[in-house]
Amino acid sequence: MTEPAKPEPAKPEPAKPEPAKTSVGKEIATGVKDAFAPVVRLIDLIGDHVILMVRAFAWLPRRPFRPGNYLEACEYVGVGSLPIVLLVGLFTGLVMGLQAVYAFRQFQLESFAGGTTGKALALELAPVLSALMLAGRSGAGIATELGTMRISEQIDALESMAVSPIQFLVLPRLVAGMLMAPILSLLFFIVGMVGCYFIAVVVQGVDHGQFVLHARELLTITDVVQGMLKSIVFGLIVILIGCYQGFNAAGGGRGVGLGTTRAVVFASVMVLVSDYFLTDILLRVMSSDTGIK
Amino acid sequence: MSDADDQLPLDQHNPRWHVRVRDLKKQFGTNLVLDGLNLDIERGKVNVIIGASGAGKSVLIKHFMSLLRPDAGAIWVDGTNIFALSSRDLSKFRRKFGLVFQFAALFDSLTVEENCAFPLKEHTKKSAAEIRDVVNDRLSALGLDGQQAQYPGALSGGMRKRVGLARALVLDPEILMFDEPTTGLDPLATRNVDEMILAAMDRYKVTSVVISHDMASVFRVADRIAMLHEKKIVAAGTVDEIRASRLPYLYEFIRTSGVAAAGVAPAPGIDA
Numbered sequence: 001m002t003e004p005a006k007p008e009p010a011k012p013e014p015a016k017p018e019p020a021k022t023s024v025g026k027e028i029a030t031g032v033k034d035a036f037a038p039v040v041r042l043i044d045l046i047g048d049h050v051i052l053m054v055r056a057f058a059w060l061p062r063r064p065f066r067p068g069n070y071l072e073a074c075e076y077v078g079v080g081s082l083p084i085v086l087l088v089g090l091f092t093g094l095v096m097g098l099q100a101v102y103a104f105r106q107f108q109l110e111s112f113a114g115g116t117t118g119k120a121l122a123l124e125l126a127p128v129l130s131a132l133m134l135a136g137r138s139g140a141g142i143a144t145e146l147g148t149m150r151i152s153e154q155i156d157a158l159e160s161m162a163v164s165p166i167q168f169l170v171l172p173r174l175v176a177g178m179l180m181a182p183i184l185s186l187l188f189f190i191v192g193m194v195g196c197y198f199i200a201v202v203v204q205g206v207d208h209g210q211f212v213l214h215a216r217e218l219l220t221i222t223d224v225v226q227g228m229l230k231s232i233v234f235g236l237i238v239i240l241i242g243c244y245q246g247f248n249a250a251g252g253g254r255g256v257g258l259g260t261t262r263a264v265v266f267a268s269v270m271v272l273v274s275d276y277f278l279t280d281i282l283l284r285v286m287s288s289d290t291g292i293k
Numbered sequence: 294m295s296d297a298d299d300q301l302p303l304d305q306h307n308p309r310w311h312v313r314v315r316d317l318k319k320q321f322g323t324n325l326v327l328d329g330l331n332l333d334i335e336r337g338k339v340n341v342i343i344g345a346s347g348a349g350k351s352v353l354i355k356h357f358m359s360l361l362r363p364d365a366g367a368i369w370v371d372g373t374n375i376f377a378l379s380s381r382d383l384s385k386f387r388r389k390f391g392l393v394f395q396f397a398a399l400f401d402s403l404t405v406e407e408n409c410a411f412p413l414k415e416h417t418k419k420s421a422a423e424i425r426d427v428v429n430d431r432l433s434a435l436g437l438d439g440q441q442a443q444y445p446g447a448l449s450g451g452m453r454k455r456v457g458l459a460r461a462l463v464l465d466p467e468i469l470m471f472d473e474p475t476t477g478l479d480p481l482a483t484r485n486v487d488e489m490i491l492a493a494m495d496r497y498k499v500t501s502v503v504i505s506h507d508m509a510s511v512f513r514v515a516d517r518i519a520m521l522h523e524k525k526i527v528a529a530g531t532v533d534e535i536r537a538s539r540l541p542y543l544y545e546f547i548r549t550s551g552v553a554a555a556g557v558a559p560a561p562g563i564d565a
Contacts (some may be wrong), residue, residue: 151400160360160390
């Protein structure tokens with residue numbers, strides 16, 4: 001007799017893969033992280049700029065001083081930007097003067113055109129527009145120059161010759177930016193006022209005496225100083241961003257081009273953003289009767 | 294030269310080995326480029342580091358001057374760990390080195406003479422006349438007489454490299470480094486650059502480190518060869534030792550370059 005065949009034990013079904021456990025908390029954390037990633041990158045970027053600035057100014061009291069580099073940078077940032085700043089300043093004064101005369105003429109107050117235009121020029125238009133011109137010309141130029149030096153290994157060559165590229169290239173440009181920006185802003189203001197006077201007095205027939213009188217009444221030296229103080233910060237911001245973009249250029253000619261574009265865009269945005277905060281601070285500190293709370 | 298030199302502590306002056314690299318590790322983001330690399334550079338010789346493009350040769354020699362800092366490991370130059378130096382000491386230390394870049398890295402806003410005078414103006418108190426004498430001497434030795442007023446943009450690739458070498462030589466460095474000196478040059482210009490390296494060795498008695506993958510050029514100039522492969526030095530020795538190597542990757546590298554390796558074919562089972 002043969003033993004009855006034992007029934008084969010049922011094969012265990014292959015275990016179905018369990019759906020991956022999703023942790024809601026984990027997903028929320030990832031979502032929050034992704035959402036804040038641009039903010040983190042921005043903070044990171046600002047931090048890198050601050051580090052570059054601190055490293056550059058740490059070289060200020062150290063030898064060798066290389067005055068030639070500072071003069072060259074001042075020539076590039078200041079003298080080189082002068083024609084465009086003067087041109088923009090003149091036409092800004094002309095158009096502001098024209099608008100002011102037409103607006104105030106409705107109330108027969110056109111002689112106030114000089115004072116109001118002067119205030120606007122000194123406090124806002126001169127520092128901001130000259131900084132934007134500086135960003136478009138010097139900031140872009142510096143980003144391109146340093147970017148080209150970076151990708152062609154000229155910055156590495158400086159370092160290999162025991163020369164600090166930050167001391168040699170960045171510091172003189174930063175100092176030049178801080179020195180030249182307020183001078184450019186002042187010249188913008190002066191040329192703008194000349195334009196305003198021309199359009200109001202010579203073309204539109206506003207009385208010379210009244211124009212000057214109201215300009216003196218409304219416009220104070222504090223206004224001009226405030227504008228110049230802003231310009232120092234704007235000059236630093238514009239040149240620092242240009243240097244940073246150039247110094248960190250990568251990826252050949254396209255990388256240099258992108259760095260230059262970023263230098264102009266970031267600098268322009270940062271000038272306008274910082275203008276608000278600087279204005280708030282300066283109005284509180286320097287103006288005796290602002291009504292600002 | 295003796296084996297005893299190999300046993301000397303790394304922090305002592307070594308009569309044979311000028312530069313000693315130990316356990317060097319470098320990573321860029323997630324890309325590990327050097328992983329525990331060891332290498333000795335022989336004093337007064339032409340030491341060539343070969344390897345495929347992208348193997349990390351340029352990264353390695355940039356560590357020699359601390360232009361890059363490693364994630365781990367050390368480089369000892371004459372018994373001094375260069376990564377332990379303060380920035381001020383490092384600045385002085387870098388003057389021991391002259392680096393000739395792959396594309397010369399000349400300052401394009403300066404003339405040939407100004408390029409060569411630059412390190413002297415920065416680091417010496419020589420008068421303008423003395424600087425001119427030194428510059429003219431180096432330029433003349435490299436066959437660049439009459440090119441003083443040219444801008445780099447007006448020079449050929451080979452001439453730019455010679456100007457790069459002249460600039461590297463003006464401070465009388467102890468160690469000269471060449472980053473792919475023959476890349477992009479025609480065969481005659483390549484031979485000229487090789488002769489330039491040998492002439493510089495002969496005249497200035499420096500230790501040379503050359504990185505290259507041009508094997509014909511390597512065999513013309515090298516006293517010692519080291520192969521960088523898979524993030525490490527996989528073979529190092531005299532030219533004859535390297536030619537006779539049985540390491541498959543090295544053998545293939547030399548064979549496919551069109552320069553006959555004198556060694557036997559690789560033994561089966563030996564991996565690079």
